Amino acid sequence: MTFLWAFVIGGLLCVLAQLTLDLFSLTPAHVLVLFVVLGALFGGVGLYGKLVDFAGAGATVPLPGFGYTLVTGIGEAVKTKGVLGLLTGGLAAAAGGIKSAVLFGLAVALIFKPKT
Amino acid sequence: MGVGRLSASSYRFDNVVIRSQAAVVGPKEGEGPLGKYFDRIWPSELNHHTSSEEAELALLTEAQNLALVKAGVEWSQVDLVMGGDLLDQLIATDFAARGHQRPLAGLFSACAVFTESVGLGAMIIAGGGPTVVLAAASSHHMSAERQFRYPIELGYQRTPTAAWTSTAAGACLLVEGRPVKEPDLIIESATFGRVIDWGTKNPNDMATAMAPAAFDTIKQHLRDVGRDISYYDQVYTGDLGVLGVKLLDAMARQEGLDWSSYLDDCGKSLYDTQRQDVHNGGSGPGCSASVFSGFLCRQLRSKEFRRVLLVSTGALFSPTSYKQGESIPAIAHAVAISRMN
Amino acid sequence: MAKVRKLSPEMKKYQNMAGRLRPGKPIVKNAVAAFFVGGLICSVGQGAQWFFMRHGMTPKEATSPTTVVMIGVGALLTGLGWYDRVVKVGGMGGSLPITGFSNAMVAPAMDSRTEGLVLGVGAKLFTVAGPVLTYGLAAAFVVGLLRYLITGVA
Numbered sequence: 001m002t003f004l005w006a007f008v009i010g011g012l013l014c015v016l017a018q019l020t021l022d023l024f025s026l027t028p029a030h031v032l033v034l035f036v037v038l039g040a041l042f043g044g045v046g047l048y049g050k051l052v053d054f055a056g057a058g059a060t061v062p063l064p065g066f067g068y069t070l071v072t073g074i075g076e077a078v079k080t081k082g083v084l085g086l087l088t089g090g091l092a093a094a095a096g097g098i099k100s101a102v103l104f105g106l107a108v109a110l111i112f113k114p115k116t
Numbered sequence: 117m118g119v120g121r122l123s124a125s126s127y128r129f130d131n132v133v134i135r136s137q138a139a140v141v142g143p144k145e146g147e148g149p150l151g152k153y154f155d156r157i158w159p160s161e162l163n164h165h166t167s168s169e170e171a172e173l174a175l176l177t178e179a180q181n182l183a184l185v186k187a188g189v190e191w192s193q194v195d196l197v198m199g200g201d202l203l204d205q206l207i208a209t210d211f212a213a214r215g216h217q218r219p220l221a222g223l224f225s226a227c228a229v230f231t232e233s234v235g236l237g238a239m240i241i242a243g244g245g246p247t248v249v250l251a252a253a254s255s256h257h258m259s260a261e262r263q264f265r266y267p268i269e270l271g272y273q274r275t276p277t278a279a280w281t282s283t284a285a286g287a288c289l290l291v292e293g294r295p296v297k298e299p300d301l302i303i304e305s306a307t308f309g310r311v312i313d314w315g316t317k318n319p320n321d322m323a324t325a326m327a328p329a330a331f332d333t334i335k336q337h338l339r340d341v342g343r344d345i346s347y348y349d350q351v352y353t354g355d356l357g358v359l360g361v362k363l364l365d366a367m368a369r370q371e372g373l374d375w376s377s378y379l380d381d382c383g384k385s386l387y388d389t390q391r392q393d394v395h396n397g398g399s400g401p402g403c404s405a406s407v408f409s410g411f412l413c414r415q416l417r418s419k420e421f422r423r424v425l426l427v428s429t430g431a432l433f434s435p436t437s438y439k440q441g442e443s444i445p446a447i448a449h450a451v452a453i454s455r456m457n
Numbered sequence: 458m459a460k461v462r463k464l465s466p467e468m469k470k471y472q473n474m475a476g477r478l479r480p481g482k483p484i485v486k487n488a489v490a491a492f493f494v495g496g497l498i499c500s501v502g503q504g505a506q507w508f509f510m511r512h513g514m515t516p517k518e519a520t521s522p523t524t525v526v527m528i529g530v531g532a533l534l535t536g537l538g539w540y541d542r543v544v545k546v547g548g549m550g551g552s553l554p555i556t557g558f559s560n561a562m563v564a565p566a567m568d569s570r571t572e573g574l575v576l577g578v579g580a581k582l583f584t585v586a587g588p589v590l591t592y593g594l595a596a597a598f599v600v601g602l603l604r605y606l607i608t609g610v611a
Contacts, residue, residue, distance in 0.1 A: 013495065014494070036592060040596035057502035066558070070593055071600050104528055109582075113570070114258070114568050327475075359475075
């Protein structure tokens, strides 16, 4: 069942982003920034967490899931470290993603050449 | 003197001919409907060069060399090279000149630079200046994407009004004198455009930005030479594409003019817009340069056409200006070319 | 620069006419494509997560390695020159998933290889992804701070 909900919820989030792009004539960069901010907002009020429990990767793989990861990371860090967690929690939670993106990015840029 | 002033915008010439021309294009342009008219078609976008900028330089150099070879003229006989491209600081045109070592007048008017070069070249030849001028323009799809849009491998959806920057270069050798032998084509007149900005802001819709400039220049040209549009077999705009030609036609209609059967566009002709996924059509300085040097010159020589007006169109924006919310100014320059009999 | 230029009635009339003649975006087709492409990518992600969960991780623990796998897939497909085609069809269905984020980092880095390893690859890696990181981090900080001030814990 989770597979179906991952497909449906993930797909619907993408449709929402596509409609934002097409109807408001924004650039893709503006839409991505908007959605990561929305993920952080809905994560902060606890709604995005419910979506993650329900749809699994359908909610964590799209970019709002990144905003959600940052906010929940901050929440947990504040519990253990206090106020300092506001600064350290976000990046710590997202470290795997960011660091792997940098490493993969470097590796691929060194190996492959752009085509058309 | 061989130059007559018709107005502040237009000049007529009676002693400038196009002796030879050459067009070299990329693989996508070669697969298009005009493929058979080009002198050379590259097998790949980069054609073994390491960067797209280097590839554009090579494409331009190849077109320039070929135009000279076809006329049997040596580089040392060329008085002045004129032309431009889209890259910052005109690096294709400038670096090509590092190779050929002839005097250079680098010009910029975005995709309108080919007719700017031919028009200015004709004017200074007719005015008694240089006698042999090589006018050329180039663009490369990948180098333009990198500079104006996004990295090559970055995924994004093109909008229906987006243009496809062509990988193409065209060069024409202009010489002083009356037409002497069969290949000579006559440059009759040129009209230099004003910068027109009617408030278009979307960088993915250059057709809407440029059509008013093309309209302004064509109207000015016809007024100055005192002719009706039917004087020309065909008026080719540079890269207005499918939408731009419709807009141009609609603007003419609003003034009670029926231009529809005389209008065509280089960017629209260069690709099969149904099949080749280029949306509005081709663009770039190399677009009108290659379509003129490849296709139109041959149509004139094969007597398909007696006389054409080439109106290259340029959108004069930069990646900075549109991010700052500026609208897109545009310009169009026209040259009238005819065959000798 | 004079940003706000007044449009004359003639220009407004022209812009209206252009609006009528301009081909519209295929909004429905784009949305449908985004749904299927985005849904498919998320299902692949769910597959990876399922794999890690079978090896004894909780769903929460599995999220991070899943992200790493998806970023790797996005980077590889970008390198092979396929990911731009995924986005061409799927639009935001290709851009919004984390594979699209990976594409946004790898593509400019690949492209700038000719400008050198430091000023090209190193500097351009974050040109497209940078805004997402900047505003994601800023938004998360603000949300976390507000929660901390209101509830006492974040």
